[in-house]
Amino acid sequence: xxxxxxxxxxxxxxxxxxxxxxxxxxxxxxxxxxxxxxxxxxxxxxxxxxxxxxxxxxxxxxxxxxxxxxxxxxxxxxxxxxxxxxxxxxxxxxxxxxxxxxxxxxxxxxxxxxxxxxxxxxxxxxxxxxxxxxxxxxxxxxxxxxxxxxxxxxxxxxxxxxxxxxxxxxxxxxxxxxxxxxxxxxxxxxxxxxxxxxxxxxxxxxxxxxxxxxxxxxxxxxxxxxxxxxxxxxxxxxxxxxxxxxxxxxxxxxxxxxxxxxxxxxxxxxxxxxxxxxxxxxxxxxxxxxxxxxxxxxxxxxxxxxxxxxxxxxxxxxxxxxxxxxxxxxxxxxxxxxxxxxxxx
Amino acid sequence: xxxxxxxxxxxxxxxxxxxxxxxxxxxxxxxxxxxxxxxxxxxxxxxxxxxxxxxxxxxxxxxxxxxxxxxxxxxxxxxxxxxxxxxxxxxxxxxxxxxxxxxxxxxxxxxxxxxxxxxxxxxxxxxxxxxxxxxxxxxxxxxxxxxxxxxxxxxxxxxxxxxxxxxxxxxxxxxxxxxxxxxxxxxxxxxxxxxxxxxxxxxxxxxxxxxxxxxxxxxxxxxxxxxxxxxxxxxxxxxxxxxxxxxxxxxxxxxxxxxxxxxxxxxxxxxxxxxxxxxxxxxxxxxxxxxxxxxxxxxxxxxxxxxxxxxxxxxxxxxxxxxxxxxxxxxxxxxxxxxxxxxxxxxxxxxxxxxxxxxxxxxxxx
Numbered sequence: 245x246x247x248x249x250x251x252x253x254x255x256x257x258x259x260x261x262x263x264x265x266x267x268x269x270x271x272x273x274x275x276x277x278x279x280x281x282x283x284x285x286x287x288x289x290x291x292x293x294x295x296x297x298x299x300x301x302x303x304x305x306x307x308x309x310x311x312x313x314x315x316x317x318x319x320x321x322x323x324x325x326x327x328x329x330x331x332x333x334x335x336x337x338x339x340x341x342x343x344x345x346x347x348x349x350x351x352x353x354x355x356x357x358x359x360x361x362x363x364x365x366x367x368x369x370x371x372x373x374x375x376x377x378x379x380x381x382x383x384x385x386x387x388x389x390x391x392x393x394x395x396x397x398x399x400x401x402x403x404x405x406x407x408x409x410x411x412x413x414x415x416x417x418x419x420x421x422x423x424x425x426x427x428x429x430x431x432x433x434x435x436x437x438x439x440x441x442x443x444x445x446x447x448x449x450x451x452x453x454x455x456x457x458x459x460x461x462x463x464x465x466x467x468x469x470x471x472x473x474x475x476x477x478x479x480x481x482x483x484x485x486x487x488x489x490x491x492x493x494x495x496x497x498x499x500x501x502x503x504x505x506x507x508x509x510x511x512x513x514x515x516x517x518x519x520x521x522x523x524x525x526x527x528x529x530x531x532x533x534x535x536x537x538x539x540x541x542x543x544x545x546x547x548x549x550x551x552x553x554x555x556x557x558x559x560x561x562x563x564x565x566x567x568x569x570x571x572x573x574x575x576x577x578x579x580x581x582x583x584x585x586x587x588x589x
Numbered sequence: 590x591x592x593x594x595x596x597x598x599x600x601x602x603x604x605x606x607x608x609x610x611x612x613x614x615x616x617x618x619x620x621x622x623x624x625x626x627x628x629x630x631x632x633x634x635x636x637x638x639x640x641x642x643x644x645x646x647x648x649x650x651x652x653x654x655x656x657x658x659x660x661x662x663x664x665x666x667x668x669x670x671x672x673x674x675x676x677x678x679x680x681x682x683x684x685x686x687x688x689x690x691x692x693x694x695x696x697x698x699x700x701x702x703x704x705x706x707x708x709x710x711x712x713x714x715x716x717x718x719x720x721x722x723x724x725x726x727x728x729x730x731x732x733x734x735x736x737x738x739x740x741x742x743x744x745x746x747x748x749x750x751x752x753x754x755x756x757x758x759x760x761x762x763x764x765x766x767x768x769x770x771x772x773x774x775x776x777x778x779x780x781x782x783x784x785x786x787x788x789x790x791x792x793x794x795x796x797x798x799x800x801x802x803x804x805x806x807x808x809x810x811x812x813x814x815x816x817x818x819x820x821x822x823x824x825x826x827x828x829x830x831x832x833x834x835x836x837x838x839x840x841x842x843x844x845x846x847x848x849x850x851x852x853x854x855x856x857x858x859x860x861x862x863x864x865x866x867x868x869x870x871x872x873x874x875x876x877x878x879x880x881x882x883x884x885x886x887x888x889x890x891x892x893x894x895x896x897x898x899x900x901x902x903x904x905x906x907x908x909x910x911x912x913x914x915x916x917x918x919x920x921x922x923x924x925x926x927x928x929x930x931x932x933x934x935x936x937x938x939x940x941x942x943x944x945x946x947x948x949x950x951x952x953x954x955x
Contacts, residue, residue: 250814251774254781254789261792315679323676332680334943339687341868341935343875345903346928349910350690353697358640396686403683427669450780457782459878464910487784491878492911495885509788513781520780524773 255513262507265500291508296472297483298512301387301462302455305394309455310448312395313402320403321410322432333407340400348464351393356465359389385467387483393461398451405450409443410436442526449523456487456516463488486512617654617670624650647678691932698929701922728927730887731905735934738805738884738901739874742812747866749813750820757821758828759850778818786814787879794883805899808884812873819872823865827858860949867942871935877903902931 266287284290316336320329363386413436421431437444468484490505497505628645632638651674658667706728753771761768790811794804831854839849855862885898886908909924 250817251778253793254785254814257789257792257796258785260796261788312679312682315676316683319676319680323673324680335687336683338936338939339683341871341875341939342687342690343877343903343928343931343935345875345877345906346690346694346932349906349924349928350686350693352910354689354693396683399683399686427665429669429672430665432672453780453782457780457784459782459784460907464907487782487878490784490788491881494882495912506788506792509785513785516780516782516785517777520777523780524776 255510258506258510258513261503262510263503265503265507287504287507290504291486291511293472294484294486294489294508295511295515297387297468298456298485298487298515300483301391301394301466301485302452304387304391305398305455306448306452307395308392309395309398309451310402313399313447313451314406314444316399316403317406317410318432318436321407322428322436333404336400336403339396340404344397344458345460345464347393347397348461351389351461351465355389355392356385359386359392363388385465387466390462390466393465394455394458397458397461398455401454402447402451405447406440406444409440409447413439446523446526449519449526453516453519453523456519457512459487459491463491468492616657620654620657621646621650624653647674650674651678694925694929694932697922697925698927698932701926702929706923706926728902728905728923728930731900731902731927732930734805734884734899734901735874735903735931738808738812738880738899739870741806741809742816742873743866743870745809746813746816746820746869750817750866750869751824751862753817753821754824754828755850757825759846759854775818775821778814779822781814783815783876784878784882786811787882789814790879790883803883803885803898804895805884805893806895808880808899808901811879811883812876815876815879816869816873819869820866823869824858824862827861827865828854830861831857860945863949864942864946867938867945871938871942874938875903875931875935877907880904881907902927902934906931 320332320336324332417435417439418431421435422428426434462485466484466488468488473483486508490509494502494505625642625646628642628649632642632645651671654674655667655671658670753775757768757771761771787808790807793810794807798804835853835857836849839853840846844852880901881904884901884904886904887898887900905927906924909920909922909927
């Protein structure tokens with residue numbers, strides 16, 4: 245019960261605090277037309293670019309993080325030697341335990357200079373693409389660097405969830421595929437991926453949820469402005485994210501500006517709540533399917549003892565077991581499969 | 590008929606149908622050495638750097654192996670080998686940031702870390718004669734703050750989390766709407782962005798206490814919002830592992846439900862519970878954003894969680910970079926010192942958790 249109260253309380257107090265700023269007229273209110281919130285006609289004009297920046301940086305992070313994360317999960321679950329796999333899994337978990345602030349500091353002094361030559365090259369050769377347009381950053385405080393650090397931070401969550409799901413693939417499916425002469429990759433594509441599809445999707449969504457709410461890495465690394473921009477390698481014109489904006493401006497904000505920042509936090513709460521709920525619903529639907537498939541091989545047992553002539557019970561059996569024409573076949577002669585078997589003998 | 594005579598031995602090499610059309614056993618090793626040499630030579634022409642060398646090696650390796658496999662074996666096996674290479678590369682890619690992060694933190698923080706850094710309160714003193722500000726590095730106030738705030742957060746969230754998980758496992762029926770809702774909400778709460786938790790604690794306390802509501806306690810509230818779902822998850826999983834036979838044996842002896850939980854279920858699961866709680870603590874101890882919003886930051890020593898701003902290690906690391914003092918280099922280096930201390934704390938907590946899990950692992954399980 246307390247859990248519900250807490251969750252409702254989080255939403256409630258955010259709304260209470262944010263209302264004065266959301267409803268205020270930003271161009272006339274003296275507290276809001278100065279400082280970090282100056283130059284915006286109302287709350288929505290302020291939060292819009294921030295939402296864009298949040299989604300944009302999270303999307304780039306996901307672009308890097310998701311394939312690599314799934315690759316690592318595959319490596320640990322299906323390629324690495326058994327004894328090595330548990331150590332490797334522990335290493336990835338360790339990556340999850342490193343505090344985000346440490347990644348932020350690491351991004352400042354390692355990733356920023358590391359990406360400089362790359363962004364110079366991109367601007368020189370691919371500058372005509374809007375993504376790489378704009379004046380090239382000289383310090384490396386780009387959204388590309390921030391998103392890379394984000395990608396590192398969401399790797400462990402994507403990896404650990406998809407690893408769990410890859411490991412749950414029925415052993416018999418895998419062995420059947422291998423026995424039919426499939427290579428390891430074909431086995432993974434035919435047996436593991438179809439089984440783990442929804443799990444991968446929800447792992448990615450959970451990673452997205454983490455990337456949306458990540459504060460410190462972005463706040464420390466990128467040099468932001470509150471505007472809608474797709475530029476990856478410029479500085480001073482990167483889209484700011486909600487979380488980083490709060491962290492940077494909270495200490496210097498006045499009362500009503502703080503309320504405005506809390507309002508943006510409310511938007512972040514709503515977005516990540518939506519993403520997480522979708523992910524959980526997908527996982528939940530998958531769980532339901534799995535328990536059903538676990539039960540269904542058993543259920544034909546008692547039901548198939550029903551007299552075969554009883555048409556209604558035969559259809560009921562079909563519905564339960566999901567096999568078409570298995571029950572009716574008893575009456576109406578051999579099915580095509582039985583024909584083939586007969587021909588062979 | 591003579592051709593089929595068993596006495597006539599076939600001449601020339603005999604193909605073994607099982608091993609023909611396969612690359613030799615260590616082909617991948619040879620190819621990777623070759624790729625490394627080739628790309629090193631290529632890069633020597635245009636200027637050598639380690640990162641470029643590794644990337645080029647990986648690319649050359651994948652292409653060469655693919656071509657070789659297509660020629661000698663077939664398309665399917667070539668795809669298989671390339672995917673194996675890609676997956677391995679993905680894994681190595683992930684190791685780089687882990688090692689690089691730890692190496693950077695240790696290298697930068699080790700010089701700062703000393704006994705006086707741990708036992709002194711950091712402060713900046715103003716000398717009116719020379720008009721100079723000298724900073725004494727120190728993290729005592731941050732260490733104390735971190736321990737107090739995390740401790741209170743643990744005090745709040747461990748009972749709530751434990752009771753919720755006991756309710757879910759022992760009392761709730763699986764199909765009951767309350768249980769399902771609680772599970773769903775816990776799942777959703779796991780995804781609350783940490784900064785939102787900080788905003789929640791701040792706005793809660795600014796409504797109760799009024800403006801300037803920074804205090805260590807409100808940071809603890811923010812942290813427990815983040816910590817409760819983790820504790821519930823971990824404890825729930827551990828309690829579900831307790832065999833139902835034990836409970837039934839206890840009920841059969843006429844023991845009440847409450848006594849069964851306290852005397853049978855909890856002692857059986859205690860190792861797992863402690864491990865889960867330790868990992869949850871390790872997770873929140875490194876949170877920066879919520880503490881930064883709710884407890885703000887200060888250079889003064891403050892051990893009273895109910896009054897005034899409190900400094901913590903992650904916030905010290907953040908402010909050292911984002912809002913440096915007069916002496917920027919000193920601020921930055923104390924940030925690194927704080928980061929190293931934090932990593933050491935987290936690793937110690939993790940190791941203790943694993944150790945407990947290993948020592949007290951229930952006998953007979955895998």
